């Protein structure tokens with residue numbers, strides 16, 4: 001055993017070490033050059049792939065591993081008339097280009113309306129393509145989602161997409177590690193979305209920079225795979241390179257029997273390897289953060305970055321009371337954009353639109369929570385509620401379970417799969433000044449449409465807010 005392997009290692013370090021093709025040399029000044037890392041799974045969508053395919057074509061190169069590459073249409077997809085051609089010309093061209101490229105380079109593609117189509121980060125896990133210990137990349141920042149399986153999953157830029165297409169490797173610099181240990185148990189009604197919003201409010205949107213975060217501790221171990229994906233998904237909103245959770249029985253149970261999961265002896269061998277993917281006792285993280293799960297409540301963002309969030313019971317902050325000058329200026333600007341008044345209790349803020357969906361909270365478990373709250377209730381007068389499944393598979397399953405009927409009976413709009421109102425790249429958008437309670441992951445200015453105001457919440461808070469017309473938790477409903 002080499003000395004390196006004898007040293008206690010973190011989960012992230014183990015996955016990294018197992019994928020080094022060529023180690024980066026240390027230069028004369030003691031600086032480490034990037035390692036060349038093997039990539040196990042490359043996910044592709046219509047927005048960030050066109051130039052990469054062009055580059056490949058111009059260089060006369062083939063796609064190195066079509067079998068490890070999979071594409072789906074998500075960002076530009078209209079969620080109403082998914083079986084018709086796209087009306088918007090830019091979106092139509094984007095999707096057309098992906099189809100031509102996938103055909104030319106032999107990439108498996110799930111096009112609009114296909115039974116496996118959906119948001120790339122919902123589709124990968126659903127097909128059992130995302131597995132513990134893998135390196136997963138995609139030209140999309142929320143690739144961190146796949147870290148919920150104990151994979152090292154990272155968003156990459158278009159030039160890197162081309163590099164992976166050509167070589168199935170990436171040149172990567174080593175990262176720092178951060179442990180986020182969540183002690184205790186989440187109180188009833190408090191979800192993993194509230195937890196990750198609280199984490200980002202605590203460490204800040206730049207707090208994870210350069211780090212791979214590992215979420216661990218009793219509260220994390222109790223979470224379902226869906227809930228774990230929500231957390232890892234938003235690691236990028238803390239500025240991290242990736243987020244991970246060690247695989248365990250919950251992970252194996254989710255994976256077993258999925259189309260691309262190993263079977264028979266291969267399954268047993270895989271589990272044996274996966275069981276070793278835990279941070280060793282004595283492994284040292286560059287930074288450690290502790291969160292007490294029992295103290296958490298539902299969370300709502302009030303500002304224009306995901307770190308500007310507060311418990312639902314709080315009020316819009318007063319910038320003049322914020323000591324840090326930069327933070328105070330940012331808060332003042334955000335409050336102005338959001339059309340809010342300092343001191344207003346969050347529960348009194350009126351909401352026009354509720355969006356349930358995205359790669360953060362568009363999975364079956366999220367929809368079940370929403371259906372439970374909407375069942376026998378109606379969406380508030382004048383409220384627009386969009387419920388958008390993360391994939392067509394999720395939609396089919398929801399319909400099978402009768403959730404679609406509950407949504408329709410409550411007066412919500414039950415859509416086809418896509419990124420939808422998570423970002424303004426398709427017809428599902430906010431109008432200027434509209435206020436939205438959204439289960440997505442970004443609340444930047446104009447994210448859901450020019451002048452739109454986004455508040456990030458959990459599916460439970462989204463559903464209760466849709467009924468009450470103001471921010472609410474399910475417990476607030478009579």
Ligand SMILES: CC(C)[C@H](C(=O)O)[C@@H](O)C(=O)O
Nearest residue numbers: 047048075139140141142423
């Ligand atoms: C379009 C894509 C590059 C982008 C991302 O990288 O995250 C999008 O998915 C988003 O959520 O903003």
Ligand code: SF4
Nearest residue numbers: 142358359419422423
């Ligand atoms: S759902 Fe939103 S965050 Fe996820 S990939 Fe689509 S646009 Fe990005």
